[in-house]
Amino acid sequence: MFDRTDLRAAVGANILSADQAARLEAFLLSRKDDGVGNEHVGQENLRFLANFNDIFITLGLGILFVGVIALVGTMSAPAMASGNLLAGVLFSLPVAGFAWLLMEYFCARRRLLLPSMALSVIFVVFCTSAAMSFAASILGADIERLDFSEMYGTTGMLGVFVFLSALAASLAIFFRFRLPFSLALSALSAAGAVYVGASFFGDIYQVVGGPLLVLMGAATLAVAILFDMQDPERIRKASDNAFWLHLAAAPQLIWGISALVTGSNVLGGSTSGADDASQGITLLLVLLTIGIVSLALNRRALIAASLLTFIVTLVFVLNRIGLDGFNIFITVTMIIGTGVVLLGAGWKTARRAVLVFFPKGGTWSRVFPPELA
Numbered sequence: 458m459f460d461r462t463d464l465r466a467a468v469g470a471n472i473l474s475a476d477q478a479a480r481l482e483a484f485l486l487s488r489k490d491d492g493v494g495n496e497h498v499g500q501e502n503l504r505f506l507a508n509f510n511d512i513f514i515t516l517g518l519g520i521l522f523v524g525v526i527a528l529v530g531t532m533s534a535p536a537m538a539s540g541n542l543l544a545g546v547l548f549s550l551p552v553a554g555f556a557w558l559l560m561e562y563f564c565a566r567r568r569l570l571l572p573s574m575a576l577s578v579i580f581v582v583f584c585t586s587a588a589m590s591f592a593a594s595i596l597g598a599d600i601e602r603l604d605f606s607e608m609y610g611t612t613g614m615l616g617v618f619v620f621l622s623a624l625a626a627s628l629a630i631f632f633r634f635r636l637p638f639s640l641a642l643s644a645l646s647a648a649g650a651v652y653v654g655a656s657f658f659g660d661i662y663q664v665v666g667g668p669l670l671v672l673m674g675a676a677t678l679a680v681a682i683l684f685d686m687q688d689p690e691r692i693r694k695a696s697d698n699a700f701w702l703h704l705a706a707a708p709q710l711i712w713g714i715s716a717l718v719t720g721s722n723v724l725g726g727s728t729s730g731a732d733d734a735s736q737g738i739t740l741l742l743v744l745l746t747i748g749i750v751s752l753a754l755n756r757r758a759l760i761a762a763s764l765l766t767f768i769v770t771l772v773f774v775l776n777r778i779g780l781d782g783f784n785i786f787i788t789v790t791m792i793i794g795t796g797v798v799l800l801g802a803g804w805k806t807a808r809r810a811v812l813v814f815f816p817k818g819g820t821w822s823r824v825f826p827p828e829l830a
Contacts, residue, residue: 465568475565479635479694511571518559518575526552545590553583553626564634574638581626581642588622589615613657620650637694641701644680648673648709670713677706682754682824689826691755700758707747707762714743752804752811753825760800768793 464482467473473481533548556579564573592615627642655669681702687695744763751759800807808828815825 468566468568475568478568511569514563514569514572515575518572522552522556522579525555543590543594545593546587549583549587549590553580553587556580556583560630560634564636570636570638573634573636577627577630577636577639577642580630581623581646584626585619585623589619592618613653616653617650620646620653624650635694637697637701640698641705644677644702644705648677648705668713668717670709670716672713674706674709674711674713677702678710681706685754685756686820686823689823691826699756703756703758704762707759708765710747711744711763714747718743749811752808753815755808755826755828757801757804764793764797 464473464478468475468478529548529551533544556576560573560576560580563569563576623646624643627639627646630636630639631643651673652669681699684695684699684702685691687693688699690696747763748760751757751763805828812825812828815821817825817827
């Protein structure tokens, strides 16, 4: 099997371009006839961390940007203190621009993904900060006195604009650098814009806590599946793109379904203890169904992103049944831990059992990849 450090060295020595190295890596990964590649098929290999040097560089970038932000903030502080909102733009854009320049080196040239992920977050955050300051100056809003519990009017318009700015910034990263992680930022930004925009037609908590969460989660999941269909073996760049979209889709789906099933937030009941327990058990069955779909899709990411909700839901059910806090802790940790360990150890066996109930052949074989013996 090839070593990715060799590809990076070839790029560094100008023997290969970054694009050529990426295509060569995809080609080598697609060759499974040597028997070694087969071990990695369907394993959802994570490619955002090559070695500790990536963590070391990311740590250095974090420290560097603390200093950069402090320096730029000191220079723009007098204007910002006087209430000049455009000073917020002058404060944010240099930080975002510096992050972009570093991405040109660490992402486009070196292909160091963990540092690139950190830089993409910084870029999106400060682009969003600049957009918020600019929009607030146009709308004449006082950022320090915005009431985010009421999303109508100026606050809602500003919120939609901010999320759309984050969406534009994250998409710019994806189309320039093809960084899979940026798709998660794009998906969450788009969802945020939709949620805030929908709040113009009703209470924000009712809107987000209802069918809209399920709808946006399902839309994100659909895009993830489209990427998965390009790579049923889960070994190419399309699979990386889908991975981050699955992580963005799962919380929206689970919490949206929680709201629909329980009639309220899963952390609070609505009627009697018996009814609460019944609702919680129903929700567990729904979560189990999502786990089965995850198996069929061959996506551990969906289950991993849902673990927090599994834990919260189990706590909810056991609390309504009447167990005390310590017993709840023991029961939840043992059930969740045992389930995850067994599922991880017997993933292929569980998939073969589950796939019996899903369609096969043609396009379906790309949505629900068969599990080889």
